[in-house]
Structure formats: structure tokens, C-alpha cells
Amino acid sequence: MTPGLLGGLSLLLSLLVSLAGFVLALLAYLQGDGRFLKGALRAAPLALAFAALAFLALEWALLTHDFTLRYVAQHHSTKDPLWVVLVTPWAALEGSILLWGLLQTLYTYLASRARLDPWRRSLVLATLFGVQVFFFGVMATIANPFEAMPNPPSEGMGPNPLLQNHWMMAVHPVLMYLGFVGLSVPFAHAVAAMLTRRYQTWVAETRWWTLIAWGFLTAGKVAGGWWSYEVLGWGGYWAWDPVENASFIPWLLATAFLHTAFVQEARGRFRVWNLAFVTLAFASTVLGTFLTRSGVIQSVHAFAEGPVGPVFLGFFLLVLALGFGLLSRVGREVGEEGGLRLFSREGALLLGAFFFAGWALVVVLGTLYPLLVEAFTGAKVSVGAPFFNQVSLPLGAGILLLMGVGPLLPWRRAGREVLRNLAVLLLALAVGFLAGLLRGYTLGASLAVGLFLYNLAAVALLTWEGLQARRRAGLSPWGFFGQRRRVGSLVVHLGVALAGLAIAFSQTYRLESEKTLYRGQAWEVAGLRMEFQGVRALDEGRRFAVEALLQTDRFGEVRPRLHFYPQMNAPLAYPRVVYTLGNDYYFVLMDFDREKGEWASLRLIVTPMVLWLWVAGGVVALGTLYILWPEARPRTREAVA
Amino acid sequence: MRVFLLLLSLFSLALAQEGPPPDLSPEVFRIARALRCPVCQGESAAESNSGVAQEMRRLIAEMLKEGKSEAEIKSFFVDRYGEWILYEPPRRGVTLWVWVLPFLALALLGAGVFRYFRRPKVELDPEALKRLEAELEGPEETP
Numbered sequence: 001m002t003p004g005l006l007g008g009l010s011l012l013l014s015l016l017v018s019l020a021g022f023v024l025a026l027l028a029y030l031q032g033d034g035r036f037l038k039g040a041l042r043a044a045p046l047a048l049a050f051a052a053l054a055f056l057a058l059e060w061a062l063l064t065h066d067f068t069l070r071y072v073a074q075h076h077s078t079k080d081p082l083w084v085v086l087v088t089p090w091a092a093l094e095g096s097i098l099l100w101g102l103l104q105t106l107y108t109y110l111a112s113r114a115r116l117d118p119w120r121r122s123l124v125l126a127t128l129f130g131v132q133v134f135f136f137g138v139m140a141t142i143a144n145p146f147e148a149m150p151n152p153p154s155e156g157m158g159p160n161p162l163l164q165n166h167w168m169m170a171v172h173p174v175l176m177y178l179g180f181v182g183l184s185v186p187f188a189h190a191v192a193a194m195l196t197r198r199y200q201t202w203v204a205e206t207r208w209w210t211l212i213a214w215g216f217l218t219a220g221k222v223a224g225g226w227w228s229y230e231v232l233g234w235g236g237y238w239a240w241d242p243v244e245n246a247s248f249i250p251w252l253l254a255t256a257f258l259h260t261a262f263v264q265e266a267r268g269r270f271r272v273w274n275l276a277f278v279t280l281a282f283a284s285t286v287l288g289t290f291l292t293r294s295g296v297i298q299s300v301h302a303f304a305e306g307p308v309g310p311v312f313l314g315f316f317l318l319v320l321a322l323g324f325g326l327l328s329r330v331g332r333e334v335g336e337e338g339g340l341r342l343f344s345r346e347g348a349l350l351l352g353a354f355f356f357a358g359w360a361l362v363v364v365l366g367t368l369y370p371l372l373v374e375a376f377t378g379a380k381v382s383v384g385a386p387f388f389n390q391v392s393l394p395l396g397a398g399i400l401l402l403m404g405v406g407p408l409l410p411w412r413r414a415g416r417e418v419l420r421n422l423a424v425l426l427l428a429l430a431v432g433f434l435a436g437l438l439r440g441y442t443l444g445a446s447l448a449v450g451l452f453l454y455n456l457a458a459v460a461l462l463t464w465e466g467l468q469a470r471r472r473a474g475l476s477p478w479g480f481f482g483q484r485r486r487v488g489s490l491v492v493h494l495g496v497a498l499a500g501l502a503i504a505f506s507q508t509y510r511l512e513s514e515k516t517l518y519r520g521q522a523w524e525v526a527g528l529r530m531e532f533q534g535v536r537a538l539d540e541g542r543r544f545a546v547e548a549l550l551q552t553d554r555f556g557e558v559r560p561r562l563h564f565y566p567q568m569n570a571p572l573a574y575p576r577v578v579y580t581l582g583n584d585y586y587f588v589l590m591d592f593d594r595e596k597g598e599w600a601s602l603r604l605i606v607t608p609m610v611l612w613l614w615v616a617g618g619v620v621a622l623g624t625l626y627i628l629w630p631e632a633r634p635r636t637r638e639a640v641a
Numbered sequence: 642m643r644v645f646l647l648l649l650s651l652f653s654l655a656l657a658q659e660g661p662p663p664d665l666s667p668e669v670f671r672i673a674r675a676l677r678c679p680v681c682q683g684e685s686a687a688e689s690n691s692g693v694a695q696e697m698r699r700l701i702a703e704m705l706k707e708g709k710s711e712a713e714i715k716s717f718f719v720d721r722y723g724e725w726i727l728y729e730p731p732r733r734g735v736t737l738w739v740w741v742l743p744f745l746a747l748a749l750l751g752a753g754v755f756r757y758f759r760r761p762k763v764e765l766d767p768e769a770l771k772r773l774e775a776e777l778e779g780p781e782e783t784p
Contacts, residue, residue, distance in 0.1 A: 234688035241683050269757075340757045347758065354754045361750065362743040369730075369739045381736050382677050384685070384728030391743055512687070514665035514698075573690065590690070591662055601662045 004069050007057030007146040011098075014050035014105065015136035017043050021108075022129035028122035029195075037118055040125050044112040047132060048105040055102045058089050058145055068152040071095060071145045077158035079542035084159060087170045091159035093308065094145035096173065101135040103181040108132060111185045114205065116192075123192035124185075131184050134315055143308050158542070161565040161572055168227040175220030176247060180285040182213025183250055186257070187282035187323070190275050194326035199271045199334055200264070206278065207261040208628075214254045215624035221251065222617030233573035235512065235586045235605035237613065240388040245367045246288030249360045253281035256356035263346045266411060270350065271334050272327065277357070279323030284360075286316040291367070343414045348406030352399065359395045363388065389507070393444070400451040400500050403493055404458035421461055428457035441508075448504030455497035459490050484627050491623030499616035502609040514590060514603040526606040528585060529553040535597040542566075545574070548589045548600045560587040560602070584610040662695065669702045672711055676718055677726050685728060 021043030028036035058071070062085050067073040075092045076085065089095035108128040116124065139145065163169045186206045193202035224244070225237035238244060257277035260270040290312035341347050366383045373381050408421050432453035436446025466486065467477040481487050515523055517532035524530075533549040536559075544564040552558055561574040578585040586605040593599045673687035678694040686697040697718070704714045718726045730736030 232688070233690065234684075236688070239683075239685075239688070339759075342758050350754055350757055354750060358747045358750050361746045365742050365746065366739060369736075369742075373735055377735060379735055380723070380725040381730055381739075382725050382728050383730050383736075383739055384677065386675055386729035387739065511667050512670040513667050514662070514670075516661040516664060570690070593661070599661045603665075 002068070003057045003061035003064065003066050004146045004148060007054045007061070008144070010050045010054035010057060011136060011139055011144070011146065014047050014054060014101070015133065015140050017047040017050060018105075018129050018132040018136055021047060022126055022133055025122045025126035025129055029119060029126065032119075034118060037122050037125075040122065040129070041112050043129070044105070044109040044125070047129075048102075048109045051098075051102040051105040051136075054146075055089065055098055058095060058098060059086065061146075062086075062088050065156070067154070067156055068149055069145075070147045070149045073149050073153055073156045075157065075159045077156040077542070080158055080164070081542075083167070083170060084164045087163075087173075088159050089145075090173045090177075091163050094139070094143045094147075096177070097135060097139055097143050097308070098145045099174070100177050100181060101132070101139060103177050104128070104132050104135055104184065107181055107185055111188065111209070116205070119196050120189075120192040120198065120202070123195055124188040127188035127191045128184060131188075138308055138311055142311065157567055158565075161543070161563065161568055162231065166227055166231045168223055168230070172220055172223040172227050175216050175223055177220075179213050179215075179217030179220050180247075180250065180288070182209065182216055183254060183278075183282045183285055185209040186213070186254075186278045187319070190278040191322065191326065194275060194330055197333070199275070199330060200268060203261045203264045203274060207258065207265070210254055210257055210261070210278070210281075211624065211628060214251070214258060215621065215628065217247070217251045217254065218624065219617070219621050221247065222614065222621075225617075226614060229610065230575065230577060233575050233588050235510070235575070235588070235607060237506075237610070240366075240385045242367050243288070243292045245363050245388075246284070246291045249284040249363055250281045250288065252356045252360040252363070253277050253284060256353040256360075257281065259349045259356070260353045263349050267346055269340065269346060270353075272331055273353065275327055275330055276323075277353075279319070279327065280360075283316055283319045283323060284364075286312055286319055290316055341413050343409065345406060345409045345411045348402050348409055352402045352406060355395050355399045355402065359392065359399075362391050362395070366391070396500065396503075397447065397451065400455060400497065403496065404451075404455045407462055407489075407493075408458060424461060425454050425457050429454040445504055445508045448501050452497050452501040455493065455500075459494050459497075462490060484629060488623045488625075488627030491626060492620050493623075495616045495619030495621075495623060498612055498619060502613040502616055505609040506607045506613065509608045511606040512603065514601065516599050516601045518599045519597075523602070523604075525604050526583070528604075528606075530558070530604075532600055532602070535592050535600055546571075546589070546592060548592065548602065550587065550602070555585070558585075558587050560589040562589050562592070579611045581611065583608050663699055663702055665698055665702050666705070668705060669698055672701050672705075672714055673698050675715070675728050677728055679722055679726065 021040045024036045024043065025040035027033065028040055060066075061069050061072050062076050065072070065076070065078050067076075071092070071094050075095070076088050080088070090099045108125070108131075111128060112121075112125055114121075158164075186209050189202050189206040189209065193199060193206075224247075228239070229235065229237040254277075257274055260274055260277065264270050264274055290309055340350065342351070366387055369383050370381050373379055404425055405422065408425070409418060429450040431450070433446050433450035436449040437443075441449065463480070466480040466483070470477045470480050511526055513525060517523055519532060519534050522529060522531045530550045530552040533551055536547045536549060538545040538547065542565070546562045546564070547559040548561075550558045550560070555578045558576050558578065560576045562571040563574050564571050573588050573590070575586055575588045577587075584605075584607045586607065588603040588605070589600060590603050591601040670687045673694075674685050676686040676697065678684050678686045678689040678691060678697070680691055680693050681689040684694070686694045686701075688694075700717075701714055704717065709717075715727065724731060724736070730739050732740050
């Protein structure tokens with residue numbers, strides 16, 4: 001048995017089992033027969049087992065340098081260190097679709113274990129198996145990771161050097177895929193709810209699944225930002241690259257759903273919107289894959305291009321057609337206009353969803369605009385960071401504003417008692433804004449300080465009120481912290497407020513300059529003094545490294561590098577970052593004197609508060625984890641306080 | 642240094658070097674960030690390290706030294722590469738719509754949201770109203 005044979009066979013079996021599961025689950029629904037459902041349920045772990053076997057076969061092929069497989073020959077070399085070998089499955093297209101398929105079978109299996117009525121359970125399974133059939137079908141036909149190589153080479157090319165430069169590459173794609181694939185479960189629940197006309201009960205279960213996917217997406221985005229910051233050498237974490245945008249859109253829509261789902265649970269409103277958000281969130285993950293993989297859009301993520309673009313476009317249209325076909329019926333059957341008050345919890349949540357959905361819409365428009373213009377007029381236009389930054393500013397500020405006041409408002413209608421709280425919030429906003437202006441910050445940065453304090457005040461007030469309420473009821477006030485959903489969401493909000501502050505400052509006060517230094521020459525930027533002491537060459541086997549030796553007055557010796565990979569004709573910068581609580585000092589070696597090593601060209605980027613962005617990401621992840629902790633899983637509908 | 646050169650030549654073919662690159666001020670990067678690198682996959686002239694992007698940064702630094710304004714520098718690149726080079730689409734012509742569409746879309750979405758905040762129209766069947774009134778009056782007629 002060769003890895004190629006094992007892998008190919010496992011893939012085929014996984015496809016067949018998924019197909020069988022799909023048919024059985026559909027029969028179970030159409031015939032109302034529990035025996036078919038039992039069969040479908042059995043298919044779920046079986047598909048997972050075969051997918052896992054296929055994945056292991058790919059790892060096996062990589063570990064044994066089996067260059068008879070095209071994927072291994074093109075993305076692996078015998079010189080790769082072990083951790084790079086282990087993450088090579090998602091270094092290129094076919095392997096990453098295999099990872100996607102594997103995670104899909106995992107989610108299908110987990111979702112199949114959830115207790116639901118047999119009608120919806122069959123439909124959830126049918127939808128998820130349908131998605132599985134698509135992915136394994138793609139692998140079996142046009143993107144086979146086990147395709148044989150006619151003339152196997154004796155040495156492979158190795159993965160894209162950008163991907164082996166940082167350990168974060170082992171983490172970021174897996175987290176992203178866990179997030180993307182995770183959104184298929186809410187979609188399946190939505191389809192089941194729409195077909196069985198159970199427009200209310202689906203929300204509680206789906207919210208839990210969405211939160212899981214959302215948590216992974218958030219963590220994946222933070223990891224991706226970190227990777228981009230530490231590896232790409234331009235000292236930024238977000239570039240509004242089309243692929244970044246494509247993953248931002250499902251995140252925004254899932255966020256919108258998480259908020260309006262809350263209203264549906266508590267008040268039974270927004271039913272149509274919730275179904276639409278979930279459908280669109282999943283559809284946009286497929287659209288994102290299409291944009292990444294088809295090459296229609298220029299992107300830094302182009303290393304995973306391949307022939308699968310049109311197929312994903314077709315799948316995207318299919319998902320949309322299914323979702324919106326069903327939604328049109330829901331729209332006719334569920335009338336829920338009017339009767340809400342703006343100045344209430346549900347009013348704030350609906351407005352918040354408006355901001356998130358609106359943001360998603362704006363990002364879609366900006367990302368697809370160049371494509372549309374070129375398709376219709378043939379003209380080439382660019383829509384980049386300056387556009388997205390300008391349109392995102394009011395939307396982001398609006399979200400931060402609602403995030404503070406929303407949870408403080410009572411359901412239905414707000415009375416006079418909230419006015420005191422509002423006054424506190426506005427005071428915090430004003431104090432922060434004025435303090436920022438007095439310190440000489442820009443209007444935007446001052447507003448960010450104000451909004452941060454405003455949200456801090458909101459979290460403090462909510463915590464205080466929660467403690468007081470329990471004390472008044474004669475309960476231990478500390479029991480408040482056992483209310484995972486409430487406390488967790490406060491923690492998440494805290495993290496988002498911190499992220500807002502970090503983004504505002506790092507975008508406003510970034511300082512970037514470049515200078516050629518001769519040996520012994522000193523350079524002073526932003527209060528940091530450094531002296532260039534020469535370059536050093538290192539042979540690291542699979543690559544060759546050149547280090548510049550910089551003696552700084554505050555951080556000792558800093559050695560930014562250039563990496564030379566045999567498979568690339570240009571060197572790859574390997575920046576060194578020194579994180580401090582205030583500023584990040586980012587050193588990049590741009591060029592050096594190749595004859596005598598007399599000079600080096602260095603770029604120094606000083607960015608405030610970047611460290612806090614990673615901290616904020618951690619805080620959000622912790623808050624999400626706290627809500628999701630198994631104990632807190634809502635078996636029955638939780639009382640909404 | 643000789644071993645060093647030897648090793649380098651093994652790894653990199655692009656060895657030709659004209660001399661040290663020029664110094665670049667923060668202003669150069671600020672302008673370069675608004676310009677697209679013509680040969681890269683979605684990177685700006687500030688981010689990319691391709692030869693073209695480096696040349697663009699050098700040109701920007703030179704023009705700044707000559708006292709040219711940001712607008713003049715940008716129009717120099719637009720003359721060479723067309724408006725496609727600008728990451729901020731101009732607010733006219735075919736790219737005007739990318740600025741207008743978000744507003745239209747948000748307005749549309751806003752109108753959808755607004756419907757939730759309207760007072761519900763309560764329309765009762767006039768006959769049912771009459772019947773209800775009759776029932777209310779009922780007991781008084783038959784004491």
C-alpha cells in the first residue's frame with residue numbers, strides 16, 4: 001500500500017459514504033422513516049474516519065518524501081524541518097481543500113450528535129452531507145491531492161517560503177477553516193428550520209454553533225494579522241486585501257446574527273433576518289474561497305490558486321438559491337413589522353445588526369467593484385485601504401457607541417432609571433475625548449480614547465448592577481460571575497473596545513522611515529538610538545540568512561534578517577519586532593553591501609499599541625471560551641436577564 | 642566575506658548592486674501607501690519590495706526633495722500607469738459609484754430596519770368592531 005493509493009481510496013470512500021448519508025438523510029425526511037435516519041447517522045463517523053485516513057495518508061506521503069505524488073513534489077522538499085512538513089497539507093490548494101473536507105466531516109459528526117427532533121435532524125444532516133459531497137467531489141475530480149506525478153523528481157520544491165517563515169502559519173489556516181467550516185452547521189440548522197417551518201426554536205441551538213465558528217474566525221483573524229505583521233515585513237496587520245475582506249464578511253454577518261439571535265430568543269423578533277444572516281454568512285465563506293482560489297482578484301494570498309474557481313462560484317450560487325428560495329417563503333409567512341422602540345435593548349441590537357450588515361455590504365461592494373468594472377467596461381480600477389478605512393470609520397465608531405449603551409438598556413422600553421447610567425457613559429466619553437484633545441491627539445484618536453473609556457464605564461456599570469441585583473435578591477453577589485453568557489459577553493466587549501483603541505492609534509500614529517547606515521553610523525528615530533555594527537551571514541541548510549547587527553540603546557542588540565531561499569530569486573525580509581507597552585519597534589533589513597558588508601539599508605517602523613491588539617484578541621477569545629464552556633451550554637432556554 | 646559571497650551566489654542570482662539605496666522619510670511611505678505596486682499581488686508601493694516598488698519609493702523621495710506636492714507626485718504616477726495606480730479611487734467617472742453605492746446600500750438597509758420601529762398598524766374588521774360594541778352594550782339593555 002502506498003500513501004497515494006491509501007489516500008485516493010479513502011477520499012473515494014469518504015465521498016461515497018457522504019453521498020449515501022445525503023440520500024439516507026433526505027429519505028428519512030421525505031419518508032418520515034427513522035431507519036433511514038439511523039443509517040445517515042452512522043454515515044457521519046464513517047465519513048470522518050475515511051477523511052482522517054486520507055489526511056493521514058497525505059502526511060505519510062510528506063514524511064516519507066513520496067515525490068510520486070504531484071502535491072508532495074510541488075510543495076515539499078527533503079530539507080523541510082518537521083513542523084513545516086506537518087503543516088504542508090495546507091500550504092497549497094489541494095491539501096487545504098482536504099483539510100477543509102476533514103473539518104467538514106468532523107463538524108457533521110458533531111452536529112449529528114446534537115439532540116433535535118427527527119425532522120430537523122434529517123435535514124441538518126442532509127445539508128451537511130450535501131456540503132461534504134461537494135468538497136469530496138471537488139477533490140475526487142479537479143483538485144486531487146493524491147494525483148500521481150508522471151516523472152517523479154528526486155527532490156521537491158518545498159512550500160512557499162512565506163509560509164515557512166513563522167510558526168503562526170501552523171495555526172492561522174486551521175483556525176480560519178474551523179471558523180469557515182463551522183458556519184456550515186448554522187446554515188444547515190437554518191435550512192432545516194425553514195423547511196420544517198420552525199422559525200423560532202432553531203435560534204437557541206444555532207446561536208451556540210455560530211458562537212463556536214465565530215470564536216475560531218476571530219482567533220484566526222487575529223493569528224493572521226499577527227502573521228502578516230511579523231512576516232510580510234511591511235509592519236501592518238490588516239491591508240484590506242480581497243482575501244482578508246472575504247473572510248471579514250462572514251465574520252461581520254455571524255456577529256450580526258449573534259446579536260439579533262439574542263433578540264429572537266428573548267422577544268421572538270427578527271426571525272427573517274436571523275435566517276438571512278446565517279445563510280449569507282455561510283454563502284460568503286464559499287464566495288471567499290472562490291475569490292481566493294480562482295485568481296480573479298489580485299491578492300497576496302494567491303499561493304493557493306487553482307482550477308476550482310468556477311466550481312466554487314457555482315456552489316456559492318447554489319447555496320444562495322437554496323437559502324433565498326426558502327427565505328422568500330419565510331418572508332411571506334412571517335410578518336413582523338413595526339412595534340419596536342429604538343430606545344430599548346432590542347432597538348440597540350437591531351441598530352447594531354444594521355451596522356454589522358451594512359459594513360459587510362460596503363466591504364462586498366468595495367471588494368467586487370474592480371471586478372465588476374473590468375467585466376463591464378474593461379477598465380482597470382483599484383479600490384484599496386484608503387477607501388475601506390474611510391467608509392469603515394463611521395461604521396466602527398457607531399458599533400463602539402452601541403456596544404456601550406445597548407446592554408444597559410432594558411428590554412421593551414427604557415425608563416428614566418437608565419438616564420443616570422447614560423449620563424455616566426457620556427461623561428466618560430467626553431472626558432476621554434477632551435483629554436485626548438488636550439494631549440494633542442488627532443480628532444479620531446481622541447474619539448477613540450473617549451469611546452474606550454465609554455465602553456469601560458459601560459462594562460463597569462453592568463458588572464456593578466449585576467452584583468447589586470443579586471445582593472438585593474439575597475444571593476451571593478459573586479454568583480454573578482457564574483452567569484457565563486452575560487459575563488463572557490462583557491469580556492468580549494471589553495476586548496473589542498481595546499481593539500478599537502489599538503487600531504485607532506496604530507493607524508493614526510504609524511511612523512515609517514528607511515535609511516542606509518554605514519558601519520559604526522548611528523540613527524535616531526522616535527527616541528530610539530541604534531548603531532549599525534555590520535552584517536553576518538548564516539548558512540541554515542534549506543536557506544541562507546544575512547543578519548544586520550544593530551546595537552540599540554534600549555533593547556540591546558537587535559538583528560533583523562534577510563532570508564534567501566533557493567526557490568525564490570528575491571530575498572525575503574525577516575523583520576525583528578520589539579514589543580513594548582507603548583510602541584512597537586519594527587526593524588527590517590532591506591538591503592546590504594554585498595561586496596564588503598560596509599553598509600546596510602534599514603527600515604524602522606514605529607507603531608503605537610500594536611501589542612494591545614494581540615492582547616485584545618486574547619481577551620475576546622477568553623470571553624468566547626467562557627461563554628462556550630460546556631457547563632454553560634443552554635440545554636433549555638436560559639432566562640434572559 | 643568571500644565565503645559569504647560564494648554562498649550568496651549559490652542562492653541568489655540577483656547579485657548586481659548599484660550602490661546603497663536612498664534614505665526615505667515617513668512622508669515617502671505615506672504617499673507610497675496610497676499607490677498600487679504595478680507588478681505585485683495587491684500590495685501598495687510602500688509594502689512591496691519588488692524592484693518597481695523600490696523604484697517608485699526612490700522617485701517619490703526625489704520628487705519630494707524637488708519640492709513637489711503630494712498631488713503632483715500622484716498625478717505623475719497616474720500619467721504613467723493610469724488611475725488604476727491609485728488605491729483611493731477618484732470621486733468621479735466610473736469610480737464615483739464605489740463611493741456612492743455604499744450610501745445607497747446603507748440607506749436601503751436603513752429603510753428595512755426603520756420598518757421595525759414603525760408603530761404597528763392595527764386594523765380591525767369593522768363588522769367585528771360593531772359586534773364587540775354591541776356585546777359591550779348588551780348587559781345594559783337587559784337589566
